[in-house]
Amino acid sequence: MIIKEFYRHNELVDFYISRGIEFNDDKQYPHLPIFSYIAEIDNQFVGAITVCKENNDFILDEVAVIKEREKQGVCTALVNTVIDRIENEYGDSKFYLVAKNPDVFKNSGFNIIQREEAPNFSECFSCPDFQKKCFPEVMVKMLKRK
Numbered sequence: 001m002i003i004k005e006f007y008r009h010n011e012l013v014d015f016y017i018s019r020g021i022e023f024n025d026d027k028q029y030p031h032l033p034i035f036s037y038i039a040e041i042d043n044q045f046v047g048a049i050t051v052c053k054e055n056n057d058f059i060l061d062e063v064a065v066i067k068e069r070e071k072q073g074v075c076t077a078l079v080n081t082v083i084d085r086i087e088n089e090y091g092d093s094k095f096y097l098v099a100k101n102p103d104v105f106k107n108s109g110f111n112i113i114q115r116e117e118a119p120n121f122s123e124c125f126s127c128p129d130f131q132k133k134c135f136p137e138v139m140v141k142m143l144k145r146k
């Protein structure tokens with residue numbers, strides 16, 4: 001597997017939507033992306049991740065893997081790549097996400113926290129379904145300068 005930085009964030013939006021990640025009708029990222037990475041196997045695109053920054057916090061808004069390559073560690077490799085990048089480039093910081101499937105992120109060191117412990121970083125928090133019909137977990141990983 002090869003993971004490489006990908007600068008044309010907007011070109012990933014349709015892929016993310018195709019994998020069930022929600023975007024508004026305008027297909028804009030909810031926060032300004034600071035970096036994206038794609039994963040390739042045998043020169044074929046298999047997954048992508050996009051990280052945003054709000055104030056001093058980092059937000060994992062989007063990560064997705066093509067159906068045929070799920071459960072092969074692609075997501076973990078992408079997540080670990082961006083964790084290394086943030087730790088090297090920015091040092092001590094907090095990395096947040098909202099996950100419907102939190103188990104995916106536990107091996108990368110994310111822990112579930114209460115909504116109240118997190119800043120107001122996600123569109124989910126103002127969604128009428130949040131914690132009524134839809135029950136994602138809020139997670140954080142504390143990043144350390146390397």
Ligand SMILES: CC(C)(COP(=O)(O)OP(=O)(O)OC[C@H]1O[C@@H](n2cnc3c(N)ncnc32)[C@H](O)[C@@H]1OP(=O)(O)O)[C@@H](O)C(=O)NCCC(=O)NCCS
Nearest residue numbers: 019063064065070071072073074075076099100101103104
């Ligand atoms: C969620 C997603 C990115 C996981 O990608 P992946 O490459 O299959 O994940 P990995 O192979 O790296 O698996 C990481 C861990 O999560 C587990 N896992 C993977 N998919 C899971 C799921 N749907 N539910 C629970 N656990 C899951 C794996 O077993 C693995 O745990 P392990 O290391 O203990 O075996 C992928 O299924 C996807 O694209 N889903 C649609 C988009 C999406 O939901 N994105 C996340 C938004 S929060």
